Amino acid sequence: MKAITVLGSTGSIGTQTLAIVEEFPERFRVVALTAGNNLDLLIEQIRRHRPEVVALADGERLEELRQRLEALEPSARPARQPELLAGSDGLCAAAAWPSADLVVTGIVGCAGLLPTLAAIGAGKDLALANKETLIAAGPVVLPALEASGSRLLPADSEHSAIFQCLQGTPWAESARLSTGVPTPGLRRLQLTASGGAFRDWAAADLHKATVADATSHPNWSMGRKITVDSATLMNKGLEVIEAHYLFGLDYDHIEIVIHPQSIIHSMVELDDSSVLAQLGWPDMKLPILYCLSWPERQATPWRRLDLTEVGQLTFRAPDRAKYPCMELAYAAGRAGGTMPAAMNAANEQAVALFLEERIHFLDIPRLIERVCDRHRVDLTTSPSLADVLAVDAWAREAVREAAATLSTSTPTPLLA
Numbered sequence: 001m002k003a004i005t006v007l008g009s010t011g012s013i014g015t016q017t018l019a020i021v022e023e024f025p026e027r028f029r030v031v032a033l034t035a036g037n038n039l040d041l042l043i044e045q046i047r048r049h050r051p052e053v054v055a056l057a058d059g060e061r062l063e064e065l066r067q068r069l070e071a072l073e074p075s076a077r078p079a080r081q082p083e084l085l086a087g088s089d090g091l092c093a094a095a096a097w098p099s100a101d102l103v104v105t106g107i108v109g110c111a112g113l114l115p116t117l118a119a120i121g122a123g124k125d126l127a128l129a130n131k132e133t134l135i136a137a138g139p140v141v142l143p144a145l146e147a148s149g150s151r152l153l154p155a156d157s158e159h160s161a162i163f164q165c166l167q168g169t170p171w172a173e174s175a176r177l178s179t180g181v182p183t184p185g186l187r188r189l190q191l192t193a194s195g196g197a198f199r200d201w202a203a204a205d206l207h208k209a210t211v212a213d214a215t216s217h218p219n220w221s222m223g224r225k226i227t228v229d230s231a232t233l234m235n236k237g238l239e240v241i242e243a244h245y246l247f248g249l250d251y252d253h254i255e256i257v258i259h260p261q262s263i264i265h266s267m268v269e270l271d272d273s274s275v276l277a278q279l280g281w282p283d284m285k286l287p288i289l290y291c292l293s294w295p296e297r298q299a300t301p302w303r304r305l306d307l308t309e310v311g312q313l314t315f316r317a318p319d320r321a322k323y324p325c326m327e328l329a330y331a332a333g334r335a336g337g338t339m340p341a342a343m344n345a346a347n348e349q350a351v352a353l354f355l356e357e358r359i360h361f362l363d364i365p366r367l368i369e370r371v372c373d374r375h376r377v378d379l380t381t382s383p384s385l386a387d388v389l390a391v392d393a394w395a396r397e398a399v400r401e402a403a404a405t406l407s408t409s410t411p412t413p414l415l416a
Helices: 012-023 039-049 059-070 087-095 109-121 132-148 157-165 170-174 203-208 224-232 234-247 285-293 324-335 339-355 363-378 385-404
Strands: 002-007 028-035 053-056 083-086 102-105 125-128 152-154 186-193 254-258 264-270 275-279
Touching: 002 012, 002 087, 002 109, 002 285, 012 028, 012 039, 012 102, 012 285, 028 039, 028 087, 039 053, 039 059, 053 059, 053 087, 059 083, 083 087, 087 109, 102 109, 102 285, 109 125, 109 132, 109 339, 109 385, 125 285, 132 234, 132 339, 132 385, 152 157, 152 234, 152 285, 157 186, 157 234, 157 264, 157 275, 157 285, 186 234, 224 234, 224 339, 224 363, 234 254, 234 324, 234 339, 324 339, 324 363, 339 363, 339 385, 363 385
Parallel strands: 002 028, 002 102, 028 053, 053 083, 102 125, 125 152, 186 254
Antiparallel strands: 186 264, 264 275
């Protein structure tokens, strides 16, 4: 039985991970949970999974959590109350919890960076669902992995697809992700993208986009932030940077392909021209389960893929005019150093402002570009963790400052 820590247990990745644990109780057990401030759901998770430790990001609510656990009916109360921790130190302690075999990193954004590094420092294997760990801090994380011997197993559907396709190749012999050295025999990666909420919109119409429009994904059920990233295609740009760090290819050999059906989750082209693809229904449970069960495959009763039911698989190149965030991500990745950290933080802050309806949809790429341009003169090529955290904080403030200067009128279309 594999012991699991879930970072961000009340989020989308966390809840799906715990659903898998409940479905296969003979294979997995939960020893640690961390969460933000959704106490209702967290208490239910504690009641069901009886972890050894629980860490709450919002330390001001720790006493409330303690009192509510003590107030549970005796039949619902865990036989042994978990150790309760709070704040950044608490999250890091839970991430490094000694009895855990695998840590699922489901905390959204750069908030997940320090707990992830704590897990790596403790030598834990990780199911990596937090893109920002590598995007913002790849130059810091890769040496830490090398020093600790931890293994990163990608939980994103696209990187999991690549990971699965590469099993049996020379890349997989060490059962470890790349430290920046290209994989022998690997020529190209193709990351598939649904196209997001606006895949059937004309670029000239995006100035009309509302929060409701941007958070209505046609294929996937995800959190609001990642759904907006899908609408801008920034999620795919971030995945390109992550793939660069995971698999060692340069940016000229990592491509994005619009695939509206979301059945092929990514493709790998080898030197002999063979293309390998991983297919499945658009459901995050499969890549999460593969991380939990790797290197084995867990038999499931889940719905089987029927290509005759799918009917057709279509592909097209992304519209660069419609998705300027994609180009911003490639440019940040090629610049390297602290530029991806600045770009990622700027995107997080801009999306947050958009979700609060304080800026327009088209302001997201404009703010990111403005912040990245400002950061060029201060770019650090070989950053430390302190450098990354400082740039992250600076970029968020820079977006807030820049947003205050934007016109409150509807922006002109991208093609105007």
